[in-house]
Amino acid sequence: MQVAERAGVSLASTSRALHGTGASRAMVDRVRAAAAELGYSPDAIGRSLRMKRTFQVAFAVADIGNPVYVEMLTAIHEVLAPHGYRVVVMSTGHTVASTIDLVRSLGSGFVDGLIVSPLRTDDELVKAIQQAPVPVVVIGRSLEKQGIDSVSTDSAAGLGQAVAHLVEIGRRRIGFVNGPLDTTPGAARQRGFDAATSGPAFAGDHAETEQADDFTVAAGLAAARRLLSRTPAAGPFDAVVAANDLLAIGVIRAAGELGLSVPGALAITGMDDTEIGRVFQPSLTSVSLGSAERGRAAARLVLDRVGDVVEPAQQIAIGPHLVVRESTLPADPPAATPADLPGAEDVAGPPASKEKSAR
């Protein structure tokens, strides 16, 4: 700041001039000019120390490479950046313990808030979040009762939508390829499948689950091989519900290996409605969980909180909705592309830069 003082005014005035409040036109001009000349921009750290705000928000997930989290990150960034907030990417690690460490590390005050989507949760983590020194928003299961801001979606209901759709197009023997049950999404989706396929409401003849080791294509392929090698008494499977798009693509590949046409012999649904599913051949029917929307909602929540809104914990729910594409088309069309790019039908969301890319 000594530098900008070359404008012949005090430190205080310089600060005031550069940062809005209470300075005369003349002062502002003078200081601005001097600052421009010297190529000066105020030090973010000094500012942070004084103001006790870093203008940074952390986004933490287990695996930043996951398309779903990438969509969230993009959305979060888009909401936060215009407000002058930077986004710090962090990893929760794969265990609850490492996630707790992460939350505790907020104590050093390098961010004003945290958006976290933990794969696994327990009471200790909940407690750590409750005691966190900065606002924390959880994307995942609802924690309203625990007094924690959260953005959730009903993936169990989403699974119900997928099953209902398959039954509606005449499928009766439905397999479910799920990911690890000890994860929050894995557990929720299992609940959804079980609910949808048990009781008199289920019009199908058979329902069966096979568990994949992970939410990946490779794991989906392996699990689907196991599932499809079995033939239920009611007859061979005519549909498979996958717990996410990556698993679903593994299932499609397994179907290919076995010479099963998709959707002719085997209809397949995914979940998350990711780009990869939209452009796949056949394009993938998927339950959208509104990843971008959840990201935006979470970002707005932290923004509220850091702006010292002190209302009680909020819970925002984003409804799942099914997007029907080729992989569950009633008739088995030739391997041609539909008139427009698959996925064109569901450009309902924001006019975001979906399918954008380069280099």
Add this chain to the structure above:
Amino acid sequence: MQVAERAGVSLASTSRALHGTGASRAMVDRVRAAAAELGYSPDAIGRSLRMKRTFQVAFAVADIGNPVYVEMLTAIHEVLAPHGYRVVVMSTGHTVASTIDLVRSLGSGFVDGLIVSPLRTDDELVKAIQQAPVPVVVIGRSLEKQGIDSVSTDSAAGLGQAVAHLVEIGRRRIGFVNGPLDTTPGAARQRGFDAATSGPAFAGDHAETEQADDFTVAAGLAAARRLLSRTPAAGPFDAVVAANDLLAIGVIRAAGELGLSVPGALAITGMDDTEIGRVFQPSLTSVSLGSAERGRAAARLVLDRVGDVVEPAQQIAIGPHLVVRESTLPADPPAATPADLPGAEDVAGPPASKEKSAR
């Protein structure tokens, strides 16, 4: 810090005890205990102000959603996190001007270094980078002569590899679907294609370029439709080289529309070797540009620089290499999946968590 002083020692000792240097066993134990009791962790901002280091590095690209950048981000994070560095995600915007603004903003000192991969570059940006107050590493074209650390790859040569491969498997009439020419990658790849298909070394009969509006699936589909609607005098195209994987997938879809089998009637190559290409049906032959490796290299470079290594600007080149998959298989196999998951053959790189995902 007043708090931790409850341990009955001075501020300085507390700092020393918590942060390594020169404190007795007893002191360390005592302070650690007190700190643990009070749930204290040292304030990152105060520390930064004093040390003039933020322990943060920014990673800036035009579009964080692009799979290539996601791979880089993951790799960068993996290298930096163990060294105690946080990663701040930023956007370069789509114009050179906005990228220049970004570089200038480093003046406020919120990060210790920047890794940037600009789509477009000009002299002014180069100058801004040279004058930047913190180390900047550019991923893209080589800027060694300009005294800027850079990590580059020879995508032009990579295009040559793709063309050579197609010629080798007997293709003679090769189309090229490129992205915008006014981008650094677009220009380089055009140069590569032109070099590979002109002069006596080219054993093919015809070479022709069609430009897409963007590096996306949709743009690739549109461009491929235009390209394939033309029939060169030498005969219909029997191969298409795409400037990246997303464009290539657009080309595959266009081929589907026209009833052209891939690779039977039309062999197709992509570039970037992304997950989406690896799992696609048919899996995509692609020129790997070592995204993760470039990310790691860039991260190590900034790490060197912030550790005040003062050597002259470095330039690290990552060689492109072709990964052959189904989309250019000499014979047209039935639509079955190969024995293992496509892409399994090229797990040469790090044992990274490729195809990892969840939720």
Add this chain to the structure above:
DNA sequence: GTGAAAGCGCTAACAC
């Protein structure tokens, strides 16, 4: 509307 001065939390000299 402007200047002077205090102090955010920390680490690194510097004495002892």
Add this chain to the structure above:
DNA sequence: GTGTTAGCGCTTTCAC
């Protein structure tokens, strides 16, 4: 090996 002290760059009272 430990305590004392200065000061990093900024914003914000508090006087004027």
